[in-house]
Amino acid sequence: MADLFTSDTGKNVAETAPRPLADRLRPRKLSEVIGQQQVLGPQAPLGVMLESGSLSSLVFWGPPGVGKTTIARLLADETDLHFIQVSAIFTGVPELRKVFEEARHRRSNGQGTLLFVDEIHRFNKAQQDGFLPHMEDGTILLVGATTENPSFELNAALLSRAQVLVLERLSLADLEHLAQRAEQELDRSLPLDGPAREALLEMADGDGRALLNLIEQVAAWKTDGKLNTASLAGRLMKRAAKYDKGGDEHYNLISALHKSVRGSDPDAALYWFARMLTGGEDPRYLARRIIRMAVEDIGLADPQAQTVCLHAWETYERLGSPEGELALAQAVTYLALAPKSNAGYAGFKAAMAMAKRTGSEPPPKHILNAPTKLMKDQGYGDGYAYDHDAEDGFSGQNYFPDGIKRPVIYQPVERGFERELKRRLDYFSKLRAKKN
Known part of the structure; x- marks a missing residue:
């Protein structure tokens, strides 16, 4: 009678059981891997490492289904290292201790260990730090895999001991x-x-x-x-586009949308806007970001831009999805075609930096109110010129703290409505120079 793991023909059940196509086509050597020549080619990082016989710890960063696990396993085969695979989702500290102990024993017998950690970004800081001594003394060669940006998800200490290789989605x-x-x-x-x-x-x-x-x-x-x-x-049901509202794709796509608007490309802006919506992004998040674009990249070059965005958001709140999303799409189009200026944004940042730098410098006394006799005796309000009584409605007085050289903070551009604001600014600058 056959045992539990052997068929009546004497073959192992695992050998006769049907295998998924993905498993049957798993490459047996690195030369069979499809794509990823930017890391596997003769002059690419892994090609050079294997040629020199010096493989270092690695972190594979890329989307699902591009060969991270397969390449790690084949690297172990190419370098005669024992391959161990764990997942950060299912592995805790006790299991890791056991892995390290077995690797240490294996090393004492003359064989190294390639430890492949899938979803390595899911380990917390303490768990990630636990790999460091075993990497440093050569007990393991670590190969981690992550779909998230290692710069944000992995400890600096671990990253300093491993080379990050980017694997790309297949063409x-x-x-x-x-x-x-x-x-x-x-x-x-x-x-x-x-x-x-x-x-x-x-x-x-x-x-x-x-x-x-x-x-x-x-x-x-x-x-x-x-x-x-x-x-x-x-x-067939169409596969949902890869999009994680809390991960890299979220930030990559909103960056693409923002930069397309800034670059005055309505077609690209609408495409990335649609990509985010089809990925399940909250339209309210997009409405907030669209208003930010109006404030940051258009500003006073088109003061109406903010109003258009606010009205689009209000329309969305009244109509809901999907009808209200058209209003947001139209706001995106308007912003992409609006004249661009970050003069207000740059001026505000310059003012904030100056405020921090100058500390508690008081305003000049001539522009301070003097509601008491003591304050009048201290010179509060003394010499203040009421602008409405001045010629041209402009006194040209100094409004910065005494002893601070007048800076140039707001510098409008020669585009859109800011062209008119620049004309006004130049006019007041000439009057100020004349009066002083």
């Missing part, structure tokens, strides 16, 4: 190469016409593992002839 050409490899493994072509095949690749959104899962579904269908795009869309 359509990479995904097509992977699809062809899958068809060879399945020994049949996918039942899709050209446009449907391209649509399938786009559904994977740069994720090789996701593509193989989709291919496995499509290959199992019993069809007569090739399916078109509409038929494919009817049978």
Whole structure:
């Protein structure tokens, strides 16, 4: 009678059980990895390390499904290191202690350990610090994987001991190469016409593992002839775009939206705005950021810009989604085409810096009110010139603290309404110079 792990034919059950396509196509050597030549090429970081026989601790930063785990495992094979994989989600301090102890024992017997830590950013500071002594004494060679920006999520001490390598989402050409490899493994072509095949690749959104899962579904269908795009869309649910409202993609996309507005490109601005909405971003967050763009990048070059944004937000609150989002989209378009100036923003920052630098310097006495006799005796209000009584309605008096050289803080640009403000500023500057 066969035991629990052996079939009647004598084969191990694990060997005869069906394996997912992604597992069957897992590369057996680094040369079989699709994409990532920016880290694997002969002159790229890993290529150079392997050529020199000197592999250092690494952190792989990139989106899901681009080969982080596979590359780590193959690096262990290439360097004759024992491969251990743990996940920061399921591994605690006791399990890590056991891993380190086994690695230490392995090292005493002449073999090193490559410890691959998936989702390493999920370890807290104390847990991350726990790797340091074992990295320094050579007990382990650490390879961490993260989908989050290591600069924000990993300790500086750990980053100083590891090289960060960026893995990129797979291109359509990479995904097509992977699809062809899958068809060879399945020994049949996918039942899709050209446009449907391209649509399938786009559904994977740069994720090789996701593509193989989709291919496995499509290959199992019993069809007569090739399916078109509409038929494919009817049978498959489109994969949601990668977007984490609290992570890197959130900040990357809002940065892209803001810079597109600043760069006066309404098409790009609307695209990134739509990307954030389709990713599930809260429109109220976008409304706040749109107003910030109006204040920071347009300012007084178009004073109406803030009003447009506030009205768009109010319209959204009254209509809700999805109708109200059109008002926000129109505000984005208006901002992108508005004249740009950060003079108000720069002037405010300069004023704040000057205020911190000058400390508690009092205003000049001639502009202080004197409600008591004592204050009058101290010179409060003495010599104040009432501007409405002056010629041109302008006295030209000094309003900065005594002893401080008059600075130039607000410098309007020759664009939009600020062109008029600059004309006024120049006018008052000439009058001031004449009166003083």
